Structure formats: structure tokens, C-alpha cells
Amino acid sequence: MTGNSGKLALSWLEGRPALPAGVVWGAPWKQGELDRRTPIRLRGLQGANVAMQSWPTAYWPDGSVKWTAHAASLQEDREDGYILEQGQSSPLAPAERIVIRKTAEHIEVDTGAIVCRANRSGPSVIQEMRIGERTVCSDGRLVGMREEHHAVSGHRTVVEEPMNSVVEHAAVEQSGPIRAVIAIRGRHQLSISSRRWLPFTLRLVFYAGQRSISIVHTFLYDGNPHQDYIKSLGITFFVPMKGPLYNRHVRLAGDTGWFGESPKGLMTFRLPERQRELYELQAAGLPIALDPAQDAELPSLLADSPEWGDFKLVQSSSDSYDILKRTKEGCSWIRSVSGRRAAGLLYAGGDYGGLAIGVRRFWEKHPSALEAKGLTGDEANLTFWFWSPDAPAMDLRHYDTDTHVVSCYEGADELRSTPYGIGNTSELTLWCCESTPNRDMLDAMVRIKDSPPLLVCEPTRYRETRALGSWSLPNRSTPVKSQLEDTLDGLISFYQEEIEQRRWYGFWDYGDVMHSYDPVRHTWKYDIGGCAWQNTELAPNIWLWYMFLRSGRGDIFRLAEAMTRHTSEVDLYHIGEYAGLGSRHNVLHFGCGCKEARIGMAGLHKFYYYLTADERIGDIMDEVKDSDYATLRLDPMRSYFAKDEFPTHTRSGPDWAAFCSNWLVQWERYEDAAYRDKMLRGIASLKAMPNRLLTGPVFGYEPKTGELLFMGHENYGHHLMICMGGAQVWAEMAHLLQDPDWDAMLAEYGEFYNLPKEEKIRRSGGTLQGKDWNIPMLSTAMMAFAARRTGNGELARQAWEYLLGSPYNWSVEIPLETREVPRQSFVREITEIPWISTNTVSQWSINTIVCLELIGDEVPESIAEHKEENLT
Structure with a gap:
């Protein structure tokens, strides 16, 4: 159905609603497919038209509609699926109107x-x-x-x-x-x-x-x-x-x-x-x-019985609730029943x-x-x-009166x-x-x-529109690809089980996962500064949303939804000194001294907004649109560069990439060309740099104009440019802006990243010495972009080496294996993966999903042989 232009098949995320209910959902459109003046109609699979309210939520650069939102009020005639289609006539008028x-x-x-x-x-x-x-x-x-x-x-x-x-x-x-x-x-x-x-x-x-x-x-x-x-x-x-x-x-x-x-x-x-x-x-x-005849004695009996005026259910933890009642205020509560998890x-x-x-x-x-x-x-x-x-x-x-930068990987000396x-x-x-x-x-x-209730499209529809980036559908056409899919699914299952096993619940915590694991204590590093809560570090939101989009699975949607709710609220400042910035990972979600724009960038949350039209997420994406100005109050590079002739400093990634993510959303939601132009000014600045995107990555920055100002080469780690969602933001910019020079810069970056130092020096005329180009696995999506654009098969094969177990980078063990923890080593029976790291899992999954889309033809025939070659 999705191949038929202008018609979208819709199904229920988790089954047809059990009661009459209202439903709101989002639908994507290919560039040029839907004119904003074209009416859209909804009909059931049996052919009956259904009254619907529609509105656009995003536009393509050519002015066509990118995303629409729709609402319907369904009574007893709820169907198992629907068709959304462009029509020549107006949609069916509702029988009841608000x-x-x-x-x-x-x-x-x-x-x-x-x-x-x-x-x-x-x-x-x-x-x-x-x-x-x-x-x-x-x-x-x-x-x-x-x-x-x-x-x-x-x-x-x-x-x-x-x-x-x-x-x-x-x-x-x-x-x-x-x-x-x-x-x-x-x-x-x-x-x-x-x-x-x-x-x-x-x-x-x-x-x-x-x-x-x-x-x-x-x-x-x-x-x-x-x-x-x-x-x-x-x-x-x-x-x-x-x-x-x-x-x-x-x-x-x-x-x-x-x-x-x-x-x-x-x-x-x-x-x-x-x-x-x-x-x-x-x-x-x-x-x-x-x-009166049969129950003559009952009224007097009832008059003597107690009157229970108050009832309450208290869910004190994720595993315990009590239901209590009392006759009246001033009297004791008595426990009626206890349970585990109240609905x-x-x-x-x-x-x-x-x-x-x-x-x-x-x-x-x-x-x-x-x-x-x-x-x-x-x-x-x-x-x-x-x-x-x-x-x-x-x-x-x-949790303390001091910060612990060296011992606990906390981000700044300032508390x-x-x-x-x-x-x-x-x-x-x-x-x-x-x-x-x-x-x-x-x-x-x-x-x-x-x-x-939520209506969703088929995964093929989300992919073919490219309305949420470029990613692959599941592919089990070869044994290695099947192993990759098993691993991607297994990592989701592991975290679903881990949330339950570790009880990652609570008013301020639910939706987040932890950062790094301690295999000695058999627990996550919940008390080690920057190794505790994840707080969007290395973009787990994007990982979960990609996994939903390619599968259509309701359980993954709810996992991603919970993370979106948490990270967009608790990890981000909405008012006050740090408004528009978020807190880096820490023992407490707000605990780290690093307050940065990347934590709350709109690109992490827009998946949920476009799929559900959620107004609160819309508010939050608007809140961060000018987060680059917040760097005037709190320079993200203040610990490394003193106040100088520049208004503030920024890294091309993750800072400027996060700004671009926010500006992209403003441009596509409201067609505000000022935010598009700010992106273009930044790109123009990079084009003028001695080594274009390879320069920096730290620059002077002027929020009023969006200009990046040269400060030197290799002045910070290059892996941070791409591992916080920057690679996905930049690829989306390439798709929307259609600037050949920007495409070439991205391809140049992907090809250059893992070159030997000697070759980096040669290509840059000695200005780049190969300093701080770290963790090759993180660059594989950029390598895939370059390989796809230039037809460089060797670069594509190298990217798969880094993903499939190279000893020189973060790697995911394939196949995944969990082990039981000895009974006396932890407070209860649990299983673990000793090497697990959410940083690794998030980025490996994102890069694998993208590489399967861009360079899937270069996947090797055997993982075992591939690992052997790498070790040799």
C-alpha cells in the first residue's frame, strides 16, 4: 500500500482500542508528494469513510508537506486498520463536533x-x-x-x-x-x-x-x-x-x-x-x-455498622503498594490489602x-x-x-559537596x-x-x-520518505546480516530486562538507563560520577527510535517514549540560568557541572513529536531553538580556553551540531528561513576554514550571526563531533540543503577520520598531525556516507571491520551472551553482560543500522573469519 503514492496504510501500535477513544497520530510524506492545499481523507479497511481532523506539522524545503498530524474520535465502529489518502474532495464531516x-x-x-x-x-x-x-x-x-x-x-x-x-x-x-x-x-x-x-x-x-x-x-x-x-x-x-x-x-x-x-x-x-x-x-x-418485607432488620443492622469514608492506595516503591481505609479523619488507617504493582x-x-x-x-x-x-x-x-x-x-x-573530576569522570571542576x-x-x-x-x-x-491508542505506518513508509533520516529495514538475507539483526534485537531485549532487573524506576529516574557497568560489584556504576545515569550521552534516544521505526514494535515504541519523556524534562533546564542546556551524565540527572546544548537537542525528541503530535514535546523543541545564546552565559569550553576576543566558543560537534538540530526543526515546523540561514552561515564558515570540516573542532562563535571563527587545528577530540548525534544531524542537513560542497565535506571527514597519521599529515600539508581522532567505530556512519558517495568499496569494508570486532575500538560481542551472577555475589539472582556499556551499545547500534542502509552490500560473509583477520 505504501508504494501507491498518496496512500498510507495505518495499523494500531498495540491493537484496536478496547473502548471508544480519541486518537491522534502523525504521518510522513515524501518530498513533493503532498501539497498543503490537498485534502486528506481517512477510510477503514472495509471502505467506510471516517471523520478526521488534520494539520501539518512539518514542511520540506520545496514547500510540500513533510509531516501531518491527524485526529479521529472512534466509537463502536473501530476497525483493525485504516487508509490515509489524498483526495479530490473534502474529508467526511464529523457527526459530532466539539x-x-x-x-x-x-x-x-x-x-x-x-x-x-x-x-x-x-x-x-x-x-x-x-x-x-x-x-x-x-x-x-x-x-x-x-x-x-x-x-x-x-x-x-x-x-x-x-x-x-x-x-x-x-x-x-x-x-x-x-x-x-x-x-x-x-x-x-x-x-x-x-x-x-x-x-x-x-x-x-x-x-x-x-x-x-x-x-x-x-x-x-x-x-x-x-x-x-x-x-x-x-x-x-x-x-x-x-x-x-x-x-x-x-x-x-x-x-x-x-x-x-x-x-x-x-x-x-x-x-x-x-x-x-x-x-x-x-x-x-x-x-x-x-x-421492606424481606429486609426489615437490615436498616438497623447497617445503622450500627462502621462507615468507611476514606480509601487510599500508596505505591511506595516499584514493588510494593498498600491499600488502606479509615472511617474518618482523626481515626487510624487500617491496611486492607498489599500488593506489588498497582495498575x-x-x-x-x-x-x-x-x-x-x-x-x-x-x-x-x-x-x-x-x-x-x-x-x-x-x-x-x-x-x-x-x-x-x-x-x-x-x-x-x-550527593556531595565536592565534585570528582579525576576519579569519577565528572565533567567540570565547578559544582x-x-x-x-x-x-x-x-x-x-x-x-x-x-x-x-x-x-x-x-x-x-x-x-x-x-x-x-496510536495509529502507525508501516516501517517501509517511514524509511522511503526519509522524513526521519536514513536508516535500514531489518535484513536477514545472509548469515552475517542475520547475526547483526539478532544482536540488535538482543541488545533491546537486554535493556528491557535490565530496566526491570535493576529497578530503574521512580519519579525522577524512570525512562533513563545507566552508563557503565561494574562487573566486580555486579552492578552499574550508580555511584561513580559521570558513569551513572546516561542522560542522552551518545544518543540512546536515536538508537531506540531507529529500532522502532525499522520494526514497528510497540514495546520498543514505549521504551523510546519513556526515554523521550524523561530526557526532555529531567535532563534539560527549562527556566533559569541554564535554560536551553542540559546536564551531562551523573549520579544525579542534574548533577554534572557540564551544562551543554547537545543533551536536549531537538533531534533527540522530534521522533516522538512527529509520530504523536505531542504538544509538550513541541514546547520543548521551541525552548531550545536559541540555545546557542546560552553559551554566552556558560561557555562550553571555559575549562579549556580563557575568555578572549570571541563572544564565546563552540565545537563544530557536539555544540554546533546540536544548534543545527534545533534550527532544522524550527525551519521544517515553521518554515522560518532565519534558522535555515543560520545553518548556512555556519557551513559557509567551515567552507572557508583551512581544512574545512576537519578544522578545529573548537571555534570562536558569534550567536547573533551563527559564524564559526578559526582558532586552530586539532584543539579537541574529534570523536565528540559525531558520536552525540552529530553524524545523523549532518546527514539530514545534506539531504535537505542539497549543497554539493557540504556533501563533499562530510565525505572528506568520513574518509579522513581513520587514515594513518602520516597520511593525515601529507593530505593536510602538515597542519593536521593525527591528534585525537579516537574510537574508530564511532566514525562508521560517516565512513559509510563517504563510501556511498564516492563508491569507495575499501572504505566500506573498513567500516565493517570496526563494527564487527576490531580490537582497536569499542565493540559489541557477537553473539551476545549473558551469564548468571553467583548467588552470594549480589543481593538477588541476576544475569549480566560484564562488558556492557550504554555508550557502546547506542553508537554501535546506530552505526550498524545506518551502515546496513548505506553499505549493506559490503557486509563480510563471516564474522568469525573477519575477527580472525583483524587479530592477525
Whole structure:
């Protein structure tokens, strides 16, 4: 289907949604294939047209559309697949349309199934949600507690101060007719001091005809970690409770099933048969009516039984949760049940239904909690705690008062460890319910909130458009290629298992992986400065997204999605002194003194944006568009070059390459020629250098113009130019800019990198001495680019030598072998790969995938023979 121009086959990433749901997805187009004025239609595999909302998200240099985003609201007629096609006529009009009404005080969204009123000011974010004239919930607001510590005479005292949201701005970002988005921004206000802090953004996402809404919540930390501890942070709603207590219900998702109770259970110390029948109906969530004749004694018995008003589920770690309940405030909580990993959904309601709150990554981002209070009154209070008040307060201080550059590979002598400006994003789904959902319905809600429905194209479509770079599809046509594919798949499986085995979970950690392994302690170097969390070092994001694009596997998509969410928020500064820069790898994600643009470059995150149209990632890519100006505040080369005649310094890679990545996204998203021109000015500067791209790589830099200014040769390591995603950025620039000189410069670099020193000296007339051209494996994608462009088969074969086990570079062992760790050597039974390094794995995988595309015909016939030749 993808070979038919203008038609794209779509399938579900993880199967057809179990409930009616809204879906938004992205689709790529070849250059020149789609004119921006051409309508696009959606039809099911059975031929029926489907109403759809469409908008462009990126353009090619010739003005044709590169990426489109689409939204549909699917009811009972959900199909297993769809066709997206260009059409001569307008798309099918939706049967139900979102209606938005604005006043000075609020924005009201009517999906046709529910009405939601969002406030423009005040503490309440959502004024109310209703079905018809019946209010389902009201006064939705952000809540929390700040904690401050004081030490007096050796004793520590803790002062707690509640806080609530204050809405400062609300706007319609997307107005339908099928999908609408309301963005609400504000800060949290402390109740005693009235201080405002912790900026937040809430996006409310609606679909026509749906009774559910999605909420994307982001907050930024702007406190002093030595004073401002966050004891709790959550979002709360008030739900009207109608009817007798025995017809009110709470549901909490456990590991595989459901905790379901009523504030007035029918279980008493004895259970007559009639009462048992009613009790079973109550347990199923069905309304019961007492018969005056049959149930004459029951009202007095119930009047004497306790009333359980409050319930909560606390996920204290990735492996433990408790469900507790109490009768009322001032009384003790009792433990109802314990489990391992709760599925993260709460429902509470009465005679006329209620509200369900589902939270993505609930146990993965512990310590989290779900709480329902006041079920015995006229109004219950439902809260999802991003950070549970039952957990210790967040501690965002650095792990030491010193930095450890020499012993622990930390990046700078300056201790610039600060969480000021980092963020965290969470996702929720709310359902307005007319009655208590049965267990099948609740199960379906869990599946939808955990794995939001997503339509995707076939891998061949992503590849042929080149809308996300150049990479290969899986190829098992020879034994060696089959071994390479097995290794690529095996590395993904290893990290999936390692995330679970090492418990890489938690509110600030989930989505990241670790950097280097310690085979003596049989653990990762979690406590060794620059060897702990990876923080996008050597572009693991690109590795995971390439693996998804070439396979279409849903499990890899979710792995890459989690990494994107984490690295774009926690590893990057969004406000403050370091805004636009990120932190290099460290024991703490924000701990390293090196703050650089490459960590948060747009090219790491745009995969997710174009595949899902996620507005938060769009914000972040806009945030970094001018990150080159941040180098005026913090020169990335300050430890090596003193302040001189240049405004600042930059390396052609990874710094300038990261800037280009940001500018490329601005150019293709908004057709802003100023950012294209900044790239061109940098390229023009390199063309004028004595050895073009081989020069440097450190230059003086002028952010106002984008000019790179000559400072000498071989003044820093050349491998860093290409191993942080620079090679992929530059190749994409070559595809888009169509500049033969730039292509030639890239090919020259790929051919030159691994030449003997004597040949480097000869070719450069003595200006290049072969200093710091390190780790040949990292250059193989550039070598492949050169070999493909020049037809140099020998260079292609040399690239495969470096990938298939050369003793002179980082290599991946083929085949992969894990081993069991002796029982007494670690706290639990585990397996390991002793040589493992995420740097090696990321770059080996990326380069192998690219080389299979560009020089796949030169793959040797035997890995074993190849290794033998190398050793000889």
C-alpha cells in the first residue's frame, strides 16, 4: 500500500482500542508528494469513510508537506486498520463536533457527551465537568505540601506549608472540530507565605463524542533544594455523592484485578442468605434496593455498622503498594490489602455514577498514590498524588559537596549541581461515568490509559520518505546480516530486562538507563560520577527510535517514549540560568557541572513529536531553538580556553551540531528561513576554514550571526563531533540543503577520520598531525556516507571491520551472551553482560543500522573469519 503514492496504510501500535477513544497520530510524506492545499481523507479497511481532523506539522524545503498530524474520535465502529489518502474532495464531516465557548472567566468545551469548564484565573483549574445538567466533578485543582527543615541544638524540626494552584493564563491551543486542547498555565501558591513557585502547565485534551479527557501535567522546579522540599504534589477533584451509603462505591486497580468496596458494606458478623444476595450485587457495583418485607432488620443492622469514608492506595516503591481505609479523619488507617504493582486507576461514585482517574506509569513513577476521601458525605474528594504525602519529601540536593573530576569522570571542576529549572511530565485520563463501571470496563480503561491508542505506518513508509533520516529495514538475507539483526534485537531485549532487573524506576529516574557497568560489584556504576545515569550521552534516544521505526514494535515504541519523556524534562533546564542546556551524565540527572546544548537537542525528541503530535514535546523543541545564546552565559569550553576576543566558543560537534538540530526543526515546523540561514552561515564558515570540516573542532562563535571563527587545528577530540548525534544531524542537513560542497565535506571527514597519521599529515600539508581522532567505530556512519558517495568499496569494508570486532575500538560481542551472577555475589539472582556499556551499545547500534542502509552490500560473509583477520 505504501508504494501507491498518496496512500498510507495505518495499523494500531498495540491493537484496536478496547473502548471508544480519541486518537491522534502523525504521518510522513515524501518530498513533493503532498501539497498543503490537498485534502486528506481517512477510510477503514472495509471502505467506510471516517471523520478526521488534520494539520501539518512539518514542511520540506520545496514547500510540500513533510509531516501531518491527524485526529479521529472512534466509537463502536473501530476497525483493525485504516487508509490515509489524498483526495479530490473534502474529508467526511464529523457527526459530532466539539463546541468551545469563551468568557472572561472560563473556557467551556462541549464534546457532545460531556461539558468541561476550565477557569482562566483562581485556584481551581477545572471548575466542573458534567453530563447534561448533572455535575460529575468540580473544583479540580493542584495541591501539595512544601516542607522546610530546621536544625536547632542538634534536633531537626520540620515545617509544612500547604499549597494550591493559581491559574495565570488559559488558552485554546486547538479548537476542533474533532480534537480540542486547552492549555492552562500557572504556579502553586503557599497558603501561609503566599509565595508562588513551581510553575505548571496543564493541557486538557478533548475528542468529539467522548466522555473521557486526557490531562498532560508538567511542573518545573524553581526552589532551593536545601530549603524547598516537596512533601507532596497532586491533582484533586470533588465528586458529588448521591444515594444511600451502600450504593456508593470505590474501585482501585491492583496488580491484576480490583479492590472494590462500599463505605457501607453489607458484610456483618453474620450473613443471612438474603443479605448475601444483596451483598454480591453490591460487590459487583450494581445498585441495590431494600425490600421492606424481606429486609426489615437490615436498616438497623447497617445503622450500627462502621462507615468507611476514606480509601487510599500508596505505591511506595516499584514493588510494593498498600491499600488502606479509615472511617474518618482523626481515626487510624487500617491496611486492607498489599500488593506489588498497582495498575493506577481509581473510581468513586454513587447512585448517579462518578469519576474515574487513570494514571500512566503509576508504579513506574513511584512514590505515587490514589486517594478517595469523604465518601460518606455529600461530596467526595478524589486525588491523584504525583508524589505521595506518605513518602519522604523529595530530596533534590546534590550527593556531595565536592565534585570528582579525576576519579569519577565528572565533567567540570565547578559544582553546578542544581535542580532549578528541570521538569517532570505526567499523563492522566478522566472518565465521566453514569454508573459504577463493571470490571471489564475498568480493565479496558486501564489498557487505554497505559497504552493510549496510536495509529502507525508501516516501517517501509517511514524509511522511503526519509522524513526521519536514513536508516535500514531489518535484513536477514545472509548469515552475517542475520547475526547483526539478532544482536540488535538482543541488545533491546537486554535493556528491557535490565530496566526491570535493576529497578530503574521512580519519579525522577524512570525512562533513563545507566552508563557503565561494574562487573566486580555486579552492578552499574550508580555511584561513580559521570558513569551513572546516561542522560542522552551518545544518543540512546536515536538508537531506540531507529529500532522502532525499522520494526514497528510497540514495546520498543514505549521504551523510546519513556526515554523521550524523561530526557526532555529531567535532563534539560527549562527556566533559569541554564535554560536551553542540559546536564551531562551523573549520579544525579542534574548533577554534572557540564551544562551543554547537545543533551536536549531537538533531534533527540522530534521522533516522538512527529509520530504523536505531542504538544509538550513541541514546547520543548521551541525552548531550545536559541540555545546557542546560552553559551554566552556558560561557555562550553571555559575549562579549556580563557575568555578572549570571541563572544564565546563552540565545537563544530557536539555544540554546533546540536544548534543545527534545533534550527532544522524550527525551519521544517515553521518554515522560518532565519534558522535555515543560520545553518548556512555556519557551513559557509567551515567552507572557508583551512581544512574545512576537519578544522578545529573548537571555534570562536558569534550567536547573533551563527559564524564559526578559526582558532586552530586539532584543539579537541574529534570523536565528540559525531558520536552525540552529530553524524545523523549532518546527514539530514545534506539531504535537505542539497549543497554539493557540504556533501563533499562530510565525505572528506568520513574518509579522513581513520587514515594513518602520516597520511593525515601529507593530505593536510602538515597542519593536521593525527591528534585525537579516537574510537574508530564511532566514525562508521560517516565512513559509510563517504563510501556511498564516492563508491569507495575499501572504505566500506573498513567500516565493517570496526563494527564487527576490531580490537582497536569499542565493540559489541557477537553473539551476545549473558551469564548468571553467583548467588552470594549480589543481593538477588541476576544475569549480566560484564562488558556492557550504554555508550557502546547506542553508537554501535546506530552505526550498524545506518551502515546496513548505506553499505549493506559490503557486509563480510563471516564474522568469525573477519575477527580472525583483524587479530592477525
